Amino acid sequence: MGLFSKWLKIGKLEDLPKRSCFQHKNKAYAVFKLNEEVFVLDDVCSHEYSRLSEGEVWDHEVYCPKHGSRFDIKTGEVINFPATRPVKTYEVKIDNGEVLLKL
Numbered sequence: 001m002g003l004f005s006k007w008l009k010i011g012k013l014e015d016l017p018k019r020s021c022f023q024h025k026n027k028a029y030a031v032f033k034l035n036e037e038v039f040v041l042d043d044v045c046s047h048e049y050s051r052l053s054e055g056e057v058w059d060h061e062v063y064c065p066k067h068g069s070r071f072d073i074k075t076g077e078v079i080n081f082p083a084t085r086p087v088k089t090y091e092v093k094i095d096n097g098e099v100l101l102k103l
């Protein structure tokens, strides 16, 4: 991170749905709102090409819509096969009701 990291606004906390996709510079991020906390992961599944922002959410887990691997939304860890690698997570902060993503 260090010198080149920056915070990007992704929207107002109150306007964010339970799951959504945020695009920045040709990259897609899956954004999940659990209670009043926000978590951001790479949108693309670590198994094949599928969008985690389109997956079903149960508690703090998201089901990949393609083959059903589950990921922990808070850590990006894989909970079950066929995916074996975690998805990257990003740091988020909420400032004055505005959700900011650290890149």
Ligand code: FES
Binding pocket: 045, 046, 047, 048, 049, 050, 064, 065, 066, 067, 068, 069, 081, 082, 083
């Ligand atoms: S693409 Fe996500 S589990 Fe296969």
